[in-house]
Amino acid sequence: MMQIDLKRRRALIGMAAGTIAACLGVLGLKKAQAESVRKIEIVAQRFRFEPKVIDVKLGQPVLLQIRSLDYIHGFNVPDLGIRSDLLPGMITSVELTPLQVGRLDFLCDNFCGDDHESMHGYFNVTD
Amino acid sequence: MHRRDFLNLSAAGGGVVFLSALAGCSTAPAQTSSAQSDFYFVQLSDVHWGFKGPPNPDASGTLPKAIAAVNALPVQPEFIVFTGDLTHTTDNPDERRRRMNEFKSIASDLKVKNVYFMAGEHDAGIDRGAAYSEIFGPTHYTFEKHGVHFIVLDNVSDPGSKIGDEQLAWLEADLRQLNQNTPIVVLTHRPLFDLAPKWDWATRDGARAISMLTPFSNVTVFYGHIHQEHHHMTGHIAHHSAKSLIFALPAPNSQPDRTPLPWDASAPYKGLGFRETHVADMGQKFDLVEFPATKS
Numbered sequence: 001m002m003q004i005d006l007k008r009r010r011a012l013i014g015m016a017a018g019t020i021a022a023c024l025g026v027l028g029l030k031k032a033q034a035e036s037v038r039k040i041e042i043v044a045q046r047f048r049f050e051p052k053v054i055d056v057k058l059g060q061p062v063l064l065q066i067r068s069l070d071y072i073h074g075f076n077v078p079d080l081g082i083r084s085d086l087l088p089g090m091i092t093s094v095e096l097t098p099l100q101v102g103r104l105d106f107l108c109d110n111f112c113g114d115d116h117e118s119m120h121g122y123f124n125v126t127d
Numbered sequence: 128m129h130r131r132d133f134l135n136l137s138a139a140g141g142g143v144v145f146l147s148a149l150a151g152c153s154t155a156p157a158q159t160s161s162a163q164s165d166f167y168f169v170q171l172s173d174v175h176w177g178f179k180g181p182p183n184p185d186a187s188g189t190l191p192k193a194i195a196a197v198n199a200l201p202v203q204p205e206f207i208v209f210t211g212d213l214t215h216t217t218d219n220p221d222e223r224r225r226r227m228n229e230f231k232s233i234a235s236d237l238k239v240k241n242v243y244f245m246a247g248e249h250d251a252g253i254d255r256g257a258a259y260s261e262i263f264g265p266t267h268y269t270f271e272k273h274g275v276h277f278i279v280l281d282n283v284s285d286p287g288s289k290i291g292d293e294q295l296a297w298l299e300a301d302l303r304q305l306n307q308n309t310p311i312v313v314l315t316h317r318p319l320f321d322l323a324p325k326w327d328w329a330t331r332d333g334a335r336a337i338s339m340l341t342p343f344s345n346v347t348v349f350y351g352h353i354h355q356e357h358h359h360m361t362g363h364i365a366h367h368s369a370k371s372l373i374f375a376l377p378a379p380n381s382q383p384d385r386t387p388l389p390w391d392a393s394a395p396y397k398g399l400g401f402r403e404t405h406v407a408d409m410g411q412k413f414d415l416v417e418f419p420a421t422k423s
Contacts, residue, residue, distance in 0.1 A: 074287060078324035085287075103383075105325045111252035111286040114216055117327070117385055 211247030
């Protein structure tokens with residue numbers, strides 16, 4: 001009985017170690033992928049995004065980290081069907097992958113005041 | 128008044144007759160009894176009272192001129208509706224109320240006293256309709272005219288350009304009481320469909336309203352917001368936007384930015400105007416007549 005328990009224990013330890021190693025491998029891969037995604041910081045405030053024009057590469061994902069300074073602005077990329085509310089005091093993360101070369105517009109779609117209509121920008125997508 | 132007489136008078140009054148065979152309008156045969164229930168209303172839109180800037184050097188004079196033009200129509204309308212952006216937005220709540228009260232006082236110079244007001248995002252988007260409701264009343268409501276059911280929808284008090292679940296439930300309950308042949312006119316500020324989302328010319332949950340309206344056989348939507356005449360069909364539902372009374376905007380997606388068209392000193396008030404809508408054949412037919420903002 002004692003020998004069987006020892007064998008089982010060793011087998012269980014081996015399985016656990018394998019699982020942990022596999023998990024660490026996946027995490028490492030995800031970390032590597034995350035590190036390879038370009039991060040872009042954007043500031044939103046009445047009535048502009050900074051930067052307003054952002055150069056990106058076709059097919060390469062980017063992680064936008066958007067900080068609103070003064071209002072619950074909206075961030076909308078109509079051509080990709082992506083939108084978020086930007087809560088002041090928080091970083092809002094938006095991941096996107098440009099799918100076409102050219103101009104990819106984004107805008108604030110929460111009415112924010114007198115010059116709301118000017119609060120927009122675009123990604124300049126190149127090969 | 129018979130439709131032909133109305134159109135003749137409208138043309139004589141300076142308007143250009145448009146769309147008498149408008150796509151989406153019913154072609155039901157005229158009935159002799161229906162002429163008695165024919166009526167017309169005037170739509171004015173996007174006054175932006177309080178705006179100052181080069182796109183309209185006569186910003187404070189355009190509305191009084193338009194009111195004079197409406198008052199001079201040879202046949203006065205059954206009612207008048209302002210489809211939103213009565214005032215230009217301001218962060219100052221006192222100034223917001225001052226502009227609204229001033230606008231209301233000037234609008235009271237209209238001969239026709241049956242006037243319906245609606246909010247635009249410039250009136251209601253900053254304070255969720257608080258000042259507007261104090262001065263003009265509810266932001267969504269219904270009324271009836273000669274068998275036509277009018278629904279005023281608010282897609283601006285939520286700054287995210289949504290009608291919202293609560294109002295959509297109200298709309299659903301209202302529509303549940305109607306026969307599917309009842310003629311329906313929806314008055315709203317923003318387009319209910321995705322006209323130009325890049326320019327924020329859309330209503331985020333407008334498709335839900337259109338879906339509720341689709342089972343009804345005769346639905347027409349009149350709206351403002353885009354400062355120009357525009358006509359569009361979603362299925363059998365016709366959508367017509369009106370010109371502004373402050374400045375014109377470019378055609379949807381025709382240029383990178385939605386900046387106002389510059390004031391043309393050689394043709395003042397160009398692109399500004401108001402609309403007559405003649406409702407004929409028991410609410411089965413609509414004729415639109417476009418007028419310049421000022422008397423020629």
